[in-house]
Amino acid sequence: MRALIPAALGAAILAAAAYAADISYSRDVRPIIQRQCQGCHQPNVKSSDLDLTSYESLVAGGKHGPAVKPGAPADSLLVKYLTGEIRPQMPMGLPELPGEQIDAISEWIAQGAKDDTPAEARETVSLDKPITYSQPPVITSLAFSPDGMLLAVSGYREVLxxxxxxxxxxxxLVGLSERIHSLAFSADGDLLVAAGGTPARFGEVQIWDVRNAKMLRSVTLTNDTVFGASLAPDAKTVAVGCADNTVRILETATGKELHKIGNHENWVLGTVFGKNGKRIVSVGRDRAAKLTDAGSGAFLENINLLRGELNAVARNPLQEVVVIGGEERIPYVYLMDRPKNMKIADDTTMVHKLERQQGAIFALAWSSDGRQIAVAGASPEVTLYDAESGNRVGQCTGHAAGIYALAYSPDSKLLATGGFDGQVRLCETAGGKLAREFIPVPLETSSARRAEP
Ligand code: HEC
Known part of the structure; x- marks a missing residue:
């Protein structure tokens, strides 16, 4: 049999064997820990005093001392907790790691537990040292607190x-995720959900106690950023869209995953709960808007006729009606429900087709009073529509480039907008006049730098 293996394939097998023999911290060990452990072992949430986000903090260990004894995996706390020799077995409350992952970590320790983290991949997050900006970061998400007093704005690795x-x-609010793609306050204003991640590494849902600026929990999901998170009206569950084509529903109080819903055929980029929190509408790159039962995770029905890829969804806060939009540049307003006797691919549940935008749609918002819809995207203007008639009622102009985030104030009088140029603009919803404009992050100016000793 051996002789039948072509020479090139034989070389590949040898190369694979060599790869396996030499376990790298940054290539093999860190991704496992990042994915499975950092939600509970990071600077913000340091279970048992253990931070697993860097080599240094891993080696330093937690309450029970150094987690790793180089050369001696059997005597290393890290391995003992992973195998369940010491309880509770890690990752706590989650399925145990596959044998080959525990073997890889053990082998890395046996080989001396060396650090080979490249300089550019070193964690720079420190809760004591705020991030410094030399230019405003792209704004990917905005949310007003329910009392209208606060605006949450995504920054780089933080929420302002x-x-x-x-x-x-x-x-x-500084966290591990480089990007925050969605922000949502609970109705009482106590909690803020911030979801995003670090591209091609991990997705994260962060739950913050806003008043005390304290992270209550962090849930790591998938190997890429997560999108379009929304909070149920009673704040008990969070829905989020993922690059593995799933929608995940998490329990806010524990971070536990209640459902992993796989009805989409491509990335899921937006989610929104129905009025009573019992159903979820999700949209994605597969062009579909889908209605799911939030309690059971069961698929209920397709909402739209498939057209272009969908990037955004917003619901009328007062009704079971959603607006969806994306690559095709046209916002469509749909009823969430299809009467039982209606045929599939019947488009009579479409309420309005708004006018075609100048560019792809990235963001949609529906005012709290249900009267207005705001649409924005690749083109630097925000257009306002009367939700009842579908007619254009105003435009907010002035951004220098594409817009990724929109949020109406709770009294529906102001619309906050943000995007590529890093400016937050507040415009009046009656007409679109600019009320205020600012850069949400402290910028490190060259003169400030010179002023330092
Ligand atoms: C859901 C939260 C959670 C997750 C996920 C989690 N841990 Fe833990 N971990 C804890 C808690 C809580 C403790 C303290 C347990 C106790 O002693 O009762 C702990 C303790 C530990 C300890 C002991 C530290 C010490 O010195 O006391 C180690 C080692 C550890 N975890 C490793 C891991 C690793 C490795 C992973 C990922 C594979 C992981 N944990 C994932 C919550 C978590």
Whole structure:
């Protein structure tokens, strides 16, 4: 049999064997830990005093001392907790790691537990040292607190909490995710969900106690950023779209995954709960808007006729009606429900087709009073529509480039907009006049740098 293996394939097998023999921290060990452990072992949430986000903190260990004894995997706490020799077995409350992952970690320790993290991949997050910016970061998400007093704005590796009458953040919520793609406050304003991740590494849902600027929990999901997170009206569950084509429903209080829903055939980029929180609408690159039962995770029905890829969804806060939009540049307003006797591929549940935009749609918002819809995307203007008639009622202009985030104030009088140019603009929803504009992050100017000793 051996002689039948072509020479090139034989070489590949030898190369694979050599690869396996030499276990690398940054290539083999860190991705496992990042994916499975950092939700509970990171600077913000340091279970048992153990931070597993860097080589240094892993080796330093937690309450029970160094987690790793180089050369001696059987005596290393890390391995003992992974195998269940010491309980509770890790990752706590989750399925145990596959044998080959535990073997790889053990082998890395046996080989001396060496650090080979490249300089550019070193974690730079520190809760004590705020991030410094030399230019404004792209804004990918915005949310008003329910009392209208605070605006949450995505930054790089953080969420900035900005009092609406100010331009300087009152709180900075620093986490592990480089990007925050969605933000949602609970109805009482106590909690903020921030979801995103670090591209091609991990996705994360962060749950913050806003008043105390404290991370309550972090859930790591998939190997890529997560998108379009939404919070149920009672704040008990969070839905999020993933690059593995699933929608995940998490329990807010514990971070536990309640459902992993696989009805989409491509990345899921937006989710929104129905009025009573019992159903979810999700949209994605497979062009579909799908209705799912949030309690059971069961698919209910397709909402739309398939056209272009969908990037965004928003619901009328007062009705079971959604607006969807994406690559095709046309926002469609649909009823969430199809009467039982209606045929598949019947488009009579479409309420409005709004006018075609200048560019792909990235963001949609529906005002709290149900009266207005805001649409924005690749082109630097936001267009406002009367939700009832579908007619254009205003435009907010002034951004220098594409817009990724829109949020109506709870009194529906202001619309916050943000995107590529890093500016937050607040415009009046009656007409679109600019009320205020600011950069949400402290910028390190060259003169400030010179002023330093
Ligand atoms: C859901 C949260 C959670 C996850 C996920 C999790 N841990 Fe833990 N971990 C804990 C808690 C809580 C403790 C303290 C347990 C106790 O002693 O009762 C702990 C303790 C530990 C300890 C002991 C530290 C010490 O010195 O006391 C190690 C080692 C550890 N975890 C490793 C891991 C590894 C490795 C992973 C990923 C494979 C992981 N954990 C994932 C919550 C978690």
């Amino acid at each position: 909490i900005i009092p609406v009458n100010s331009t300087a953040p009152s709180k900075r």
